[in-house]
Amino acid sequence: MNIKIFDKMNKVPGGLIIIPLLAAILINTFAPQILTIGGPTTALFKVGSSAMMGIFLLVCGTSINIRQAGLPLYKGAVLLLLKCIAGALAVWVAGSLFGPPGFLGISMLALVACLTSSNSSLYIALCSTYGDASDAGAIxxxxxxxxxxxTMVVLGVSGLANIPFAALLSMLIPLLIGMLWGNCDERFKQLCTSAQPLIIIIMSFAIGANSSIGTVFSAGLSGILLGVISAVTGIIFYFLYNLFLRNKTALGAALGTTAASSALTPAMVAQADPSLAIYVDAATAQLATASIITMLTAPVLIAWFDKRLRARAPVTQMAPSADVKK
Known part of the structure; x- marks a missing residue:
């Protein structure tokens, strides 16, 4: 019998993260003793998020192509810079006004994790319709x-979190190992790509196993608000990104998304600065909600901007071979 659970999870937006997360929250709420039995079960499903994050970072590193040059490198650098600036501005404005607790139930931990992330899978999917090879290569x-x-760099530099240098280095080491190994060994890169969904599922479950269903419900409205904030930034990113390009593209609006994996970030940041632990449960639920909202809003927004560009620009300007603005 083959009931294809994995395929069904994949059909749900962000399902590989959200479904294990919710399953663990339900178990931890109604039958927590299952997860505290000890041994490998507890080590993997209750307290295994740190180890899984290390493997996840190593896997992410294998997708970084150090041989990438030219326009894809330029576009990727600009996109990354814009997300970093967004997080820094959020800290500067909202952080100075409200401090770590944030506003309307949205902590600075949740806000920065939201604004410094974006949905890479959705971006790649949208590239096939609204971009070209250089846009896809930017990833x-x-x-x-x-x-x-x-997120840790932005919070640490701002002073809103006490992030030791060793904690930042601990995040970089698996990423660098993965990057170097993945660029030297194509087979290892393929192995990591295949393993990534399993790692995400286990890591999501381990994080959810430390939360409760009450937190999820209490974070519902603020999670929707966070998703709306993220979606609105897509409009700003659209205009900012096109300032750096000769041939305009609608894909800048894809930055107005929240990665489903960002729901895993608060727990990792709180390990570096335990003072943020009080915000982790709510931030996790809020980010999961925001990721679903932006998965729905981003394609609509990008389609509208693309239509607007094509109506206003000559056909040659919208050709796939976009160049850097000089």
Whole structure:
């Protein structure tokens, strides 16, 4: 009998993260003793998020192509810079006004994790319709924002979190190992690509196993608000990204998304700065909600911007071979 559970999870937006996360939350709420039995079960499903994050960062590193050059490198660098600036501005404005607790139930931890992430899978999918090879190739640099590293840097530099240098280095080492190994060994890169879904599922479950269903419900409305904020930034990113390009593209609006994997970031950041632990449960639920909302809004927004560009520009300007603005 083959009931294809994995395929069904994949059909749900962000399903590989959200479904294990919710399953673990339900188990931890109604039958927590199952997860505290000890041995490999507890080590893997209750307290295994740190080890899984290390493997996840190594896997992400294998997708960084250090041989990538020219326009893809340029575009990826610009996209990454824009996300870093967005996080820094959020800290500067909202952080100075409200501090770590944030506003309307959205902590600075949740806000920065949201604004420094974006949905890489959705971006790649949209490239096939609204971009070209250089847009798709940009992900080899842009994917550096996957995981908690950029969030930790922004929060640490701002002073809103006490992030030791050793904690930042601990995030970089698996990423660098994966990058070097993946660029030297194509077979290893393929292995990591195949293993990534399993790692995400286990890591999501381990994080959910430390939360409760009450937190999820209490974070519902603020999670929707966070998703709306993220979606609105897509409009700003659209205009900013096109300032750096000769031939305009609608794909800048794809930055107005929240990665489903960003729901895993708060727990990782709180390990570096335990003072943020009080915000982890709510931030995790909020980011999971925001990721679903932006999965729905981003394609609509990009399609509208693309239609607007094509109506206003000559056909030659919208050709796939976009160049850097000089």
């Amino acid at each position: 080899s640099v842009f994917c550096i924002k996957d995981g908690p590293f950029v």
